[in-house]
Amino acid sequence: MQHLWLIPLLPLAGFLINGLIGKRLPNFPVSVIAVASVALSFGWVLKTLSALGPLETAHVEHYYTWFQSGTLNVGVDLAVDRLTAVMLLVVTGVGLLIHIYAIGYMAHEGGYYRFFSYMNLFMFFMLTLVLGANFLLMFVGWEGVGLCSYLLIGFYTLKKSAGDAAKKAFIVNRIGDFGFSLAMFLVVVNFGSLDFQKVFDAVRPMPVEQSAGLLTAIALLFFVGATGKSAQVPLYVWLPDAMEGPTPVSALIHAATMVTAGVYMTARASVIFERSPMAMDVVAVVGVVTAAMAATIGITQFDIKKVFAYSTVSQLGYMFIACGAGAFSAGIYHLVTHAFFKALLFLGAGSVIHALGGEQDLRHMGGLMKKIPITFGVLACAWLAISGVPGFSGFYSKDEILMAAHHSSPWIYWVGVVTAGMTAFYVSRAMFLCFFGSYRGHHHPHESPFVMWGPLGVLAVLSVIGGWCFNVPHYLAPMFPLAEGAHDETLVYISVAFGLGGIALAFLMYVVSPGIPDVIANALGPIYRLVYHKYLVDELYGAVIVSPLVNGSRALLWRFMDAGLIDGIVNGTATMSRTVGGVLRLFQSGSIRSYAAWVTVGCVVLLMVLGVMAGGVQ
């Protein structure tokens, strides 16, 4: 009994303390509580992992039955196996570093206690998601994390754009959750329970489905949830807007932990995915399309956080390519390394913005290498890691994915490699625009304090040694058997070549002759503008889905249907009875002679009827 419940409960305690009494405490104790809770949780994770030793099988702990209805019994039980261990380490580790960084970054922002309580709440939900031993607990974490991203994106309550972005993020996540919950219903209907062990034991004996069967449906619905959460092609629109939130939020939620939940879920449900090749192809294709598209948009963006946001979307695309190709461990491996260097990139960008007093536009930066050298040094590591320069962590995990992709379907490999080149290009573009050349802004940049560049340093080290130090696929071998196949060297060389080519091209265009990008932009003209405006996807969704829904329901449903039709019928019967009354009123004309006449006519008619009837009787 390892008291796994402590891991998520500690951040929850932090949230409750800060939430309830944080308002009255000065900043320092609030930050201490927040960081302490995450640190303790990180410590407890290390303790449990060391206690559990080699996790050949999952260690499950049951606390109480959440609800029990008929045959369905959902218990609050947490489980740890190798996959969870990796995720736990990433979440609590990177989380801790980001919390420390946030102390510095949020020092002079309003609502300090509110920020940290939300961050702790986020940690609680993320840990529940990871530790959950059944789909429902995972779903609890899933939605909880969505809620926290809503709260944190909308942290700057006074900014309307922040509010809108938060609302958008939550609703898009909700659409993803819609898919996830439908998958859960199918699982319960067909397998009778939600516990991973029971479900996967039931699925394993089932044959691989050739055509679209039950498992494919479940897998696809789970994947819809994943796209919602991990911002894949149809539902990625919320991530770029999520940059409205403070940078530590972007780093923690929209780089390291929350967005990776989709990949974790796919890996967790790999048993189902493997038995439905159709679903695997869909995952792969979506991954590759997302990666390519995001990369192209990333190239044209000028806001530094938007660039890194699109890079996250693209990297997530890579992870899904790995899952689609069947190499779940490669996906997780890239997830881990990506967590390190992407968190570093964001936090670095954060300190750059911090240094420039909130300036985020690359065009107003430049030449910061000399002014904030530490940030530049740290960012350089991340830059090299993400571009896939051999030796850095990015190279190892990306190549694993490209190998697996090549193994399953070569065209994905080639698109992946090109995207890798593009990734290298836009990251280096950002670096060159930011740190090289002359300073175009009008702030006087100052270096960020130790509390900020400390964690950056740690992350820099991790993103450098992360590649070969944490050999995740090897660690996850028992869960996901490694694909043997020839480790074809040439593919590695090609990808490295593309990477370095990307960097060189960027160097050529932005450092050697800054005029070239504008020339190319004008040359490409409409295409450039299309890509710059993010393929107008937001506007497309707005026009196709949101506005018809809103106006349609206002005009059609509410005005016509509710007020018009139903109320119309109700009030109509009322007025109709009044009009009939009006007509009958005319009979009371007051003149006795007309009454007499009508009486007579009545008698005559009656007589006729009697006559006829009597006649009939005769």
Add this chain to the structure above:
Amino acid sequence: MDAILFLLFAAIAVACGINLVVQTHPISSALSLIGVMASLAVLYLLLGAEFMAAAQMIVYAGAIMVLFVFTIMLLNAGAEQRKGKSIIAKVLGVPALIAFLGLVSFLIQSLLPRSEEVKFGAFTGGTAQAIGKKLFTEYLLPFEVTSVLILVAILGAVVLARKEI
């Protein structure tokens, strides 16, 4: 003998009826109504309804018509002015009335073809004793109800006709 009597008094009755409708001055129509009632009393006698004939004369002619004559005299209303007698009523009304009567008589004739001859004295059931016996046994309830009705009518008449209320 009965036929002669019937035809005579039927003729009187119809004549008085028409007179009632045609006359302008109400007093003359009142008296023609009394004439109708008297002739009907005789017809009742023919049909063997002695008590009813007497009652007709006493109650109807003697009491009700007196009320009418009183009212007409008291109100001293002149003859009806002949203003705007709608032609339609005249043109449409009279033939319609005749058609109606023709229809009804045809109906009666066809519905009751085998009706029997009416001979004076054939049915002497209508004596006061017979009516009295039936009235106070089988029809006691209607009798009581009509007595209440008349009481109410009296009160009504008194209240309505009083000057100061």
Add this chain to the structure above:
Amino acid sequence: MPTSVPLNWYLILSAILFGLGIAGFVFRRNIITVFMSIELMLNAVNLSFISFSYQLRHVDGHIFSFFVMVVAAAEAAVGLAIILTVFKNRATLAIDDVSSMKN
């Protein structure tokens, strides 16, 4: 001349009187005359009652007509009282003027 008359003729007579009553009731303008034509109609009905009771040889018809008479008496009493009050207030007996019940 046949010595006696079939019952139908009595009924036809009553129908004729009833028709005359209706004519009076519908066409006349003076309230009292209208009232009287109603009495005529009632008499016609009495005649048919008694002729039917002759045909059926029992005395119920008489009792019915007796009750009709009683009711007619009550009606006449109240009706005439009303006519008196109407005359007192409106000083006219023409039926068309008395139409305040018009809505």
Add this chain to the structure above:
Amino acid sequence: MEFIIISLVKAAVVAAVLLTLAAYLVWIERKVLAHIQLRVGPYRVGPNGLLQPLADLIKLVTKEGVMPAQVNKFYYLLAPFLAVALALVSISVIPFGTQIEVFGIKTYMGLADVNIGLLVILAVSAVSVYAIALGGWASNNKYALLGGLRSAAQMISYELPMSLAIASPLLMANTLSLREVAESQAGFYFGFLPKWYIFQMPMPQVIAFAVFLIAGFAETNRVPFDLPEAENELVAGFHTEYSSTCFAAFFTAEYVNMVTISALATHLFLGGWNPIFPEPVAGLIPVLIFLAAAAALFFHGLNNVSTRPWDKYTFPVVGVVALGVAGIFALAFLPLPEPLSAIANALHPLFWFGVKVGAILFLFIWVRGTLPRFRFDQLMKFAWTFLFPVAIVQLLATALMVALVK
């Protein structure tokens, strides 16, 4: 056919007797009133004024009938005619005596022997209201109208107690035909008390008799209730505008009604034509009365006062007539051939009936002489609040007693 001839003969006889009686009634009334008021009354025309009615008749007939201008001619003339006709119709139903057998034809001493006689009388009295009302209204005179309406109202109000009073003896007689009512009162209690309804055992009808009489006075507009002709207020009531014949008609109608009412009273209460005294005496009384009358007349005629010289002759003539009548009544005792004795026997009931009617008529006249006139509201209040309830209670009492006895 034979029935028609007989009824015509009877009608003629009754009409003649009745009209003369009505005329002489006027005479008797004026004589009695005079004597009540200590004056002599008409004695110029004929012996002691006996021909006075004839004189009146001639006067009325020959007078010029004045017809006022805007009078409603048809109804003006209809009214008196109606009054007389109705009065005579009611007499036709009243029987005078028992069945007589003359010239082989058995017939009743009354114009029409109808088994619902009383109903006819009631019906006629109900309708006779119109005569007066129409009379008053047609003469286009305010007083006449008022008089007519008042008398009509009075007659209607008193019609009710009268019919109730009639109903109670009928309860005991259990028949509507007057002849049977009269016959049912024959016989004597304990030898001397005649079985008249006012004495008959289950419930002597004294109260009913009183009510009937009072109502009778009102029906004929006689003294206490003669408001319509009240000279001082309404000039002459409904017949103010009437002159000669029409006035005469109203006048005769009134007196004929008086006779009818008194005849009805005798039949219903005083035993019709049944003799007052038990059998042996009954036959003698008429003879004795007429003999006494003859004696009185001879005495007056002979030792008369000088003022009226020709009385000496007229009185004895009348006395001889009285003697003749006494002789006729005496015939019953002599053994005579069939037709004559039948007539003689028939006369006796007639005599007794005449005596009783005369007594009541005398009562009418006597009351006229003594009682003051009712005010109209007193009159109406008396009818509705006193007479009517009494009549009802009386009727209920009789019904109770009759039910108990049976």
Add this chain to the structure above:
Amino acid sequence: MNLLNLVLALPLAGFLVTLVLPKNNANVIRLFALILSLAVFVLSLGLAAPFHETGNGNWFVTDVPWIQSPEIRYHVGLDGLSLWLVLLSTLLTPVSILVSWKYIDRRVKEFYAFLLLLEFGLIGVFVAWDLFLFYVFWEVSLVPMYFLIGVWGHERRIYAAVKFFLYTMAGSVLMLAAIIFLYNKAGTFDYVNLVDLLQRGRLVLTSQEQLLLFLAFFVAFAIKVPLFPLHTWLPDAHVEAPTAGSIMLAAVMLKMGCYGLVRFCLPMFPQAAHRCQSWIVILAIIGIIYGALVAMVQPNMKKLVAYSSVSHLGFVVLGVFSFTQNGLDGAVYQMLNHGISTGALFMLVGYLYERTHSLEIKDYGGVSTPAPLLATVFLITMLASIGLPTLNNFVGEYLVLQGSAAVNFNWTIAAAVGVILSACYMLWLYQRVFVGETNKSLSHHHPFLDMNGRELAAALPLVVLMVWMGVYTKTFLPMVSAANQRIIEQSKTGVETLVETQGGKRIAELRELVHGR
């Protein structure tokens, strides 16, 4: 005099006593009403005791003859199904009294009297086991609500009150006809005997009869639920009702309809229910989506929440008519959750109205800066109502959808869309009212104050319950599922025969349903 009769009698006594209290001293009346309702609530907690030991069965049953000639009995009892509904009404009455402390200043005495009478009616409805008694309480609860809306409402209150009254009355008259018909056929009004007779086949209703009876009951309850086409009275009634009225109407009165469906429609007319299942569920789904869509575009806050409850109660009907254990449990649990969350929502909207006297959303904006506490409580309530896990609605919604998935997966897909839409309109509302710059018009009456102690005291129990019911359902769900178990057993009888009579695909589906999950 067992506990249930006491709990039932106290509000009535309160009603009578408040009428007698002196008119002018408002505070005395308010205090008395509050103390009385709190006492009732505490007593009603006692009702739950036996359930915790045994978990199911009927408790506190009193069966006393009331009227002789048509044999009507005062037959009152409590089972898992009605336990929590009674507790809901006893909890919400003190809350609404607290809420309308300052809000009601005209005719204070009658207001609190009607509120207590309403509570009496509501508890009666949930515990009545005699059909006639049930109908009597149904009408008793109707009258005070009519007055609450009619007297203390806003501008168009008369129209709304009359519409509310006529709608419900029309339905309940149908029900009365059905009850009387049943009485003639079975000779008793008693619910227990009736169901027993029906189950053992001693009382046989032809399928046509059963369908008509079912429809009569169903329409009466559908109007109250409110189900899609019959819902137009709800927005009007809510907009015009005072805050307390809205809370009681939304939280408890709507449940009378759902309770009726579960208690009467299912066990008494199983075949008819199964035959009508498809079109009723379609109506429910339309209700969910239609309600959500129309709520999205409402300019008025209360109307928005009203349409949201139309949508949420669509879930309940879907759950009830899925005839599965999960569905039914989810439906009943959702009834309770909806009561708590919508009650809280209306309370908070009421607080906003108290501060600005306007219900139009455009008059608000950025309320969270002047009133952060109000904003957070509203946030929690809003999240609860859109079904965030760890808060109360999620469990109910999940079970309902799970239940419907077992029957027909298309239904689940359509209904789940409702979950997304509910997030949309709620968040949009929250964003327009609470987030962004503060609207100047907010404080032009008087400064926009945050929640004071009284208001928080009213809101806190509900928030605690939301979390408690969301996280630890064991205190509430076992009794409910036990009661539902019996109802499902009852609603299964006779369905086999129905299966044979109805040909085609339907048979397979039904048989599978009956013998399957």
